[in-house]
Amino acid sequence: MSTSRTDTGPAGSTGSAGSEAAVRPATGAKPVLEVRDLRIRFEGRGAPVHAVNGLSYSVEPGRTLAIIGESGSGKSVSSRALLGLLPPSARITGSARFDGTELVGLPEARMRRHRGADIAMVFQDPARSLNPTMKIGLQVTEAVRAHAELDARAARARAVELLALVRLPAPERRFHEYPHQLSGGMRQRVMIAIALAGEPRLLIADEATTALDVTTQAQIMELLDELRRRLGTAVVMISHDLGLAAGYADDVLVMYAGRAVEHAPAATLFAAVRMPYTRALLGAIPLLDRPSHTMLPVVPGQPPDLRALPEGCPFRPRCASADDDCRTEPPLAEHEPGHWWACWHAHGAATDRTATDGAGR
Numbered sequence: 038m039s040t041s042r043t044d045t046g047p048a049g050s051t052g053s054a055g056s057e058a059a060v061r062p063a064t065g066a067k068p069v070l071e072v073r074d075l076r077i078r079f080e081g082r083g084a085p086v087h088a089v090n091g092l093s094y095s096v097e098p099g100r101t102l103a104i105i106g107e108s109g110s111g112k113s114v115s116s117r118a119l120l121g122l123l124p125p126s127a128r129i130t131g132s133a134r135f136d137g138t139e140l141v142g143l144p145e146a147r148m149r150r151h152r153g154a155d156i157a158m159v160f161q162d163p164a165r166s167l168n169p170t171m172k173i174g175l176q177v178t179e180a181v182r183a184h185a186e187l188d189a190r191a192a193r194a195r196a197v198e199l200l201a202l203v204r205l206p207a208p209e210r211r212f213h214e215y216p217h218q219l220s221g222g223m224r225q226r227v228m229i230a231i232a233l234a235g236e237p238r239l240l241i242a243d244e245a246t247t248a249l250d251v252t253t254q255a256q257i258m259e260l261l262d263e264l265r266r267r268l269g270t271a272v273v274m275i276s277h278d279l280g281l282a283a284g285y286a287d288d289v290l291v292m293y294a295g296r297a298v299e300h301a302p303a304a305t306l307f308a309a310v311r312m313p314y315t316r317a318l319l320g321a322i323p324l325l326d327r328p329s330h331t332m333l334p335v336v337p338g339q340p341p342d343l344r345a346l347p348e349g350c351p352f353r354p355r356c357a358s359a360d361d362d363c364r365t366e367p368p369l370a371e372h373e374p375g376h377w378w379a380c381w382h383a384h385g386a387a388t389d390r391t392a393t394d395g396a397g398r
Contacts, residue, residue, distance in 0.1 A: 067097075073132040079124075100287040222253035241272075293314050
């Protein structure tokens with residue numbers, strides 16, 4: 038998704054610390070999903086938790102957007118909000134338009150028409166998502182009949198077809214097996230088959246490969262990529278793994294403390310990472326050529342408390358380049374064609390020093 042600057046505030050403004058700039062496609066394709074200034078807070082006892090703070094992005098058909106960040110950065114909660122899957126304590130504002138339909142505030146009865154049929158989600162742990170007392174075939178068939186008026190025989194045939202589509206070995210036999218009889222990778226393929234039952238235009242993969250070994254992880258990502266190309270489905274890939282994003286995403290959005298801090302086409306971002314937080318995440322990836330018996334690199338410090346965010350840039354307490362300028366929160370802005378970031382010091386040696394120092398601590 039190539040991007041260009043879009044004003045989100047008064048005429049001539051390009052976003053501010055309080056309202057993220059919108060990143061829009063410039064390819065001419067109409068986005069399947071457009072999220073604008075999405076904000077989510079959870080209210081309860083004590084101070085409210087500000088989980089998402091002005092998130093904006095769009096996704097085009099047949100493209101994959103990777104949303105990357107540490108745990109608690111707002112990746113999953115922002116995507117679950119699109120499907121109305123947050124608890125009653127969540128307060129959601131902003132806009133999330135799917136094919137012109139506003140999802141924020143959509144009544145549950147209308148949301149059910151989109152959930153599964155237009156937008157589907159693959160969750161992290163298939164062992165918890167599948168019913169252990171039901172055979173695989175019945176669970177896929179149930180999903181098929183929820184989205185299409187088919188008799189039992191036609192629904193069964195469609196279910197087997199979906200299991201074959203996701204390259205589940207011996208789909209006819211697996212149809213009659215229970216989840217515990219399948220490996221983790223096979224169960225995840227079943228979850229993808231269920232997600233595809235309604236032929237959705239948008240597929241959200243929420244840490245869909247985290248619980249899998251490296252080989253199976255690669256197989257699942259190849260499968261999702263093949264389905265994206267074949268079916269033209271837009272994919273939002275939620276992950277903490279920049280390596281996966283580099284290998285499979287068209288576009289990358291990095292989140293920190295509930296907001297986007299860097300956003301660009303994958304090739305652009307990885308050729309010139311600008312945000313110190315993104316560089317620290319990249320530096321924390323384990324590499325085969327690192328000396329043995331050395332400490333794994335980590336991002337220094339801890340993510341901020343979302344009930345009491347620090348003054349200015351939320352990454353300031355963990356950033357080696359922070360100075361007094363960082364006491365004012367930087368806006369997300371398009372500093373280079375198609376490349377957006379939120380940092381006062383994202384050029385030159387200062388950024389390089391942050392990446393090196395932060396990744397090695």
